[in-house]
Amino acid sequence: MKAPLSWIREFVDLPAELTTEHITDRLTALGLKLEAIESPGSEITGPLVVGRVLTQEPEPQKNGKTINWCTVDVGDANGTGEPQGIVCGAHNFGPGDLVVVVLPGGVLPGGFAISARKTYGHVSSGMICSAAELGISSDHDGIIVLPEGVAEPGDDARPLLGLDEEIIEFEINPDRAYALSIRGLAREAALGFEAPFRDPAARDTPAADGAGHPVVIDDTEGCPLFVARTVSGFDPTAPTPDWMVQRITAAGMRPISLAVDITNYVMLELGRPIHGYDADKVTGALRVRRAEPGERLTTLDGTERELHPEDLVVADDTGAIGLGGVMGGESTEISDTTTRVLVEAAHWDATSMFRTGKRQRISSEAGKRNERGVDPAITEAAADRVVELLVAHGGATAEPGVTVVGSVPERTAIETDVDLPARISGIAVSDDDTVRYLRAVGCTVTVDGGRLSAVPPTWRPDLNDPFDLVEEVVRIVGYDQVPSVLPTPNAGRGLTREQRLRRRIGRTLAASGCVEVLSFPFAGEATFDALGLPADDPRRSTVLLANPISSEEPGFTTTLLPGVLRQAARNLSRGRNGVALFETGAVAVADGPVKAPIYGVDRRPSEAELEALLDAIPAQPLHLAVVLAGEREPGGWWGAARPVGWDDAVGVVRRLAGELAVPIEVRSASLAPWHPGRCAEILTGGVVIGHAGELHPRVCAAFGLPARAAAVELDLDVLMAAAPAVAPAPSYSTFPVAKEDVALIVEETVTVAAVEAALRDGAGELLESVRLFDVYRGEQIGEGRKSLAFALRFRAPDRTLTDEETVSARQGAVAAAAAATGAVQRA
Known part of the structure; x- marks a missing residue:
């Protein structure tokens, strides 16, 4: 503004x-x-004075142009008192007129220096100026002619033109x-x-008598108040007064014509947008209604628009003649033949105006004010001010009759504690000052004990709750007065169990060479297709978002893998030889089609509403996703690089479970997006908590990853629930270990995990560790069979084991494996 x-x-x-x-x-x-x-006059230097034209002699030139050789009285401004001889190409002035003259030595906007120079056979000592040359408007049609009596020749012209403004x-x-x-x-x-204020809208207005132009409001919610006044005998050729042009121009608007300039001037002065119709072009009563289906309107900018049924329009008997509060219609536009002007001052619903402007892509000064909320109480005053100016400067006569339909919407009182501003801001504001400041902004305030009731003024639609009143008080006192007080923190209780476990998980993954990433948690059908999920896979059932970022990913994801896979591919495409990324985050598990209720923000939801809202929230378990691709170990002089394998993914899970002291079981499984036969499911306490292994080749291709990339996805909620809050400290024995190796022949279909579990069960409490160190397939053991070699380590915490104890434990382990898996000890 x-x-x-x-x-x-x-x-x-x-x-x-x-x-x-x-x-x-x-x-x-x-x-x-x-x-x-x-x-505006900051770029003008030197003498800029008022001059009176004494003579004007037209002189035709060979190029067809006619110039005027003038003598101009500039008083003593030139230092001699003699008239100035000036050549001027404009013709809208004559002898006796007061004009604006810049004398030699002056500089006009743009660095245009004025000097005495010979032109068209004369020495022109100065310039008679137009508004455009002075930079106060874009009007190049002629020079400025000042009203008679405003100044004498030689007087400074800056105050008259607003150039000192x-x-x-x-x-x-x-x-x-x-x-x-x-x-x-x-x-x-x-x-x-704290200075006296004179309200320009405080004026006596003629009482509504119903004898003015008829108005009907069909939609009182969209337009609660409409005022109509009419003037006749208006002179459409009357010029806009210079002072009004100066103010409109200074405010950043362009002068158009007297009638339009007056409505714009009043809008700038009072803030109330006004619209003027050519009254002779209006047929019948003005009616405020919503647009009819298929209705069209050509607005003042010459654009034909198809109206939306929610658009508020002003119509007459011929149809819509304007978009209420946004822009008028071309059919009733004021023109250079208009002699009767119908003045409209109406209060429009701000939300409706905003939506109409957005739908129709119209941005106007009137719409900018209406869509933000305008003072409805000055509607009659604004119409009366427009009529006053049309009569004073356009030679018009105010027709009898004033139409006022509707009333000013009432404001609701805001109830609060009188000391709320002091408590919220920390500023020592007394109760009396609080009341005084609220009254200063226009509120009607009453106090009853410690309670305050304030009715906001009509020009402040933004004041609606107690904290709006707090802001008003604080901004008057000054935000710089708000004390800087460090809050006193409550005594801490340390990290929660979940926080400690999540940090341990992050440190463990980082120690395994993984880098944490963050991804958008959204997915769509194309995402699940790339993962190769079957049509009936429950992971395809997502919670749909009401306003998704992308229409291609409208649901909250059920798996973290897509985001991490994309980030792995992006890093590899930037020249990385290998990546190891992980992400932790919530996924949403849909449990049937539940639609979340939407409540208003005008009050706190009831307990029943909160319960319904919470019931609509889907389960959101915490997941972990890890992706390994490319080189797991770099190559160099020590040897070739080692690519990622499925066992690296399982190894990450084993290390994580070990750090959390959670016993896990790893067994073969088949689940997309992993490669069949190279996928392991991870269990703890008999519950599946996730999967690890090599990704399917088609999935690698879909995401742009190298072949044999591996991935892990675990349910961390279940994993952390199985972990002790504090991991048990490792125990060490000072007695020597007894080493025993055993090779077992089993069927090809028997998993290593099954054999290992059986060995642990049979070995008893003396077993310290068991590790697979060799797998053999060949003619010596027969087709369809394999030999698994395990290193068994036995130790007692309080003694050195005897040979008999070690052999007994070893034989127990072998016997258990034979019973459970059909293993045969290899000779």
Whole structure:
């Protein structure tokens, strides 16, 4: 919002000694962010004076152009008192007119220096200026002719043209629509400096008599108040007064015609958008309604628009003639033949205006104010002000009859504790000051004991709850007065069990060479297709999002693998030889089609509503995903690089389980996206907690990974539930270990895990460890069979084992393996 400082001072008695910087600093502290301070005449230097044209002699030139050789009285401004001889190419002035003259030595905007020079056979000593040459408008049609009596020849022309004016520009927050007007800025200045404020909207208006232009409101929610006034005998050729042009231009708008300029001027002055119709083009009563299906309207910008059934329109007997509060229609536009003007001042629903503007892609100064909320109480005053200016400057006559349909919406009182601003901000604000400040912003305040009731003013639709009142008090006192107080933390209880376990998991994975990544937790059918999941796989059943980031991934993911696989492929494509990535995060497990209820934000949900909301939230277990691809161990002078294998994935799981002191069982399984026969399911306590192994070749190809890439996905909630809060400390024996190796021949279908489990069961409590160190297949043991060689280590905590004890434990282990798996000891 741009505003000349002199215009603001018209409505607030600011001390004369206040500089522009002091004023803008205080307004910024109140919440109106300063964007710029401009001075239109800052680029003009040297003598710029008023001159009176004494003679004007037209002189045709060979090029077909006619110039005027003029003598101009500039008083004593030239140092001699003699008239200046000036060549001018404009023709909209004559002898006796007061004009603006820049004398030799002056510099105009753009660095254009003026000097006495010979042109068209004369020495031209200066320039008679147009508004465009002075940088105050884009009008090149002619030079500036000043009204008679405003100044004498030789007087400084800057004050007359507003070139000594300072214009301040503020960035206005969307909730402060009242500040998009001189009225609002002046009110803020009065608030900041505790200066007297004169409300330009405080005026006596004629009473509504129902004799004006008829108006019908079909949609009172979209338009609760509509005022109509009519003037006749308007002169469409009447010029806009220079002072009005200057102010409109300074505010960043373009002068168009007197009628349009007056409505824009009042909008800038009061903040209330006004629309004017050519009354002779309006047929029948004005009707406010929603657009009809298929209805079309050509707006003032010449665009034919198909209207939406939710668009509010103003219509007459011929159909829609304007988008209410956004833009008028071309059919009733004021033109250079308009002599009767129908003035519309209406209050529109802000939400409806915003949606209409977005749908129709219209951005206008009126729409920008209406969609933010305008003071409804000044509707009649704004219409009366427009009528007043049309009569004063357009020669019009106000027709009898004032139409007012509807009423000003009532504001609801806000109830709160009177000391709430002091408690929330920490500033020592007394109860009396709180009441005084709220009344200063326009609230009607009553206090009963420690309770305060405040009815916000009509121009502040943003004040709706107690904390809005807190903000008003604090911004007046000053945000710089809020004390810097370090909060006193409560006594800590340390990390929770889950936090300790999650940190241990992260450290273990990092020690295994893995790097943590974060991915978007969304998935779609294409994602599951790339993973090779069957059509009936429960992981395809996702919780759909109401407003997904991507339509291709509309559901909350049920697996973390896609995100980690994509990140692994991205890193490999950037030149990495091998990657080891992991991610921990929640997945959503859909348990039937449950739709979450949506409640309003005007109150706290009831207990029943909260329970219904919580019931709609799906289970969200914590998962871990690990992806290994490319080289697991780099190559060098010591040997060739070792590629990732399925056993690396299982190894990561074993190391993690060991760090958490959770016993796990690993056995063969088949599950997408892993390769059949190279997939292991991980169990603890007989419960499957995840899978590990080599990815299917088609999955590797779909995600752009090298062949034989491996992956892990575990349910960390189950894994952590099985872990002790504190891992048991390792125990060590000072007695020697007894080493025994055993080779067992089993069928090819028997897993290593099954044989190992049987050996552990049969060995008893003396067994310290068991490790597979060799697998043999060949003619010596027969087709379809394999030899598994295990290293058994026995130790007692309190003695040295005898040979008999070691042999007995070894034989027990072999016997258990034979009974459980059909193993035969290899000779």
